[in-house]
Amino acid sequence: MPAAILARLALIEARRGGLGWLALLALVLGVALAGFLSQLALTESRMLQAAVVAALLRVAAVFLIAGQVVASVRREIDDKRLELSLSLPFSRSTQYLARLGGFVALGALLAALFALPSLLWAQPLAVLCWAISLACELALVAAAALFFAMTLAQLVPALAATVALYLLARSIGAMQAMAAGPLAPDNLLQELARYALSAVALLLPSLDRITRTDWLLYGAPDGASFLSGIAGALLYAVLLAAAGVFDFQRRTA
């Protein structure tokens, strides 16, 4: 399958760019920091390690994948390699999705690596759920980063847009709870703000429901909530991929 070559190129570029070493460094630093914090804990020291390592590595994985995708695509565009690849006998959809496939595979590898330390403190089934969920989350982030890197002209705006979308998706649930809380003033402006927030939420994935640390602390999630969470993330990744392909079809070069 010739399109697989494009996916493989994404993995080779990540390896040659030292992403593997960066991932290992993040893993070691995360475990070391959690180990230090657990020494200060009076109780739940193992839970503290599990929670801190999981939270840190989740953020590190997202940052690594977003940075890798945006930098790789922008370099390809700036070096005019994208123009060259457009001359290859693949459809534009195939080219876009093959690249995305490579980045999704990279995310899956990162998720597997970053889930390993959790086996020290959590049940294997819970760790497996967490790893699968992180892989889906990274697929979504890769799709977002690829979309913004292709559509926005510069590296920094593309990276900023990816990070903003991710952070907003992780905090939108808390924002909605604040807007609907009993302390919120009951007036027309507040009502409008609440509706606006609900409208924004419709356009975002609910990342606060997936890759949850409490799975590692208190046991694996029930099947229904786990599947609905990752299905939501994958659905959003498909939406971003479709939007990216749509934009890529219209691209002049």
Add this chain to the structure above:
Amino acid sequence: MTRDERPLSVVPALVWGVLMVALAGQIAWRTLQAPPAPQAEDLPPTPSTQALRLAGFGEPNALARVMMLYLQAFDSGSTNTQPYRRLDYGRLIGWLDAILALDPRSEYPLFTASRIYAEVQDTAKSRAMLEFIYREFFVDPDHRWQPLANAALLAKHRLHDLPLARRYAAAIDRYTRSPDVPLWARQMQIFILEDMNELEAARIMLGGLLASGQIKDPAEARFLAQRLKDLEGRMERAPHR
């Protein structure tokens, strides 16, 4: 991930000098600005749970535990002979409440409430903390009976308030349903009424917890063993009554 580089010898001496001076300056500056241990009056007002949830970006469990480490640093300096006594307990309870709201299944807030903050040599503050533990017990009696059991002992031996101790012990008996709650905890009223000293009661309680496998965390086991040792030392020094 390699790049072509010229040898270090081509870097001008002036650039070397500026780099070294700047590095030394940075280290000296940070040494002078070493942060002092947080004092009791530094404890800020409790942020709202919703604000904390927003700040946690969907990681309430990790945030709750890191916040506990942050909280226990206040008024706990090594030169402090009576740690935590000067804390504003209204704020402190607010913080513990907020942390519990972030992760209701965490045992850390009520553990510190009963084992550290309730043991201060200030009756009013100790009572406030015991009432907080009692209030929170009803949210999940089957998982929060341990702090209340310790609260009952503190009420009897530190506050010398037998009715209060019996109220706490009776609550454990009446509201716990789980088979994981040991019999001695359900029958706490009996040994609250018995004429035993604090050390004997603590030994029974800690021995019971260890024997039943309720204490799994090594840090907690170490902490409780040290507490028992401290109590033994204090009882030896105290005049016999």
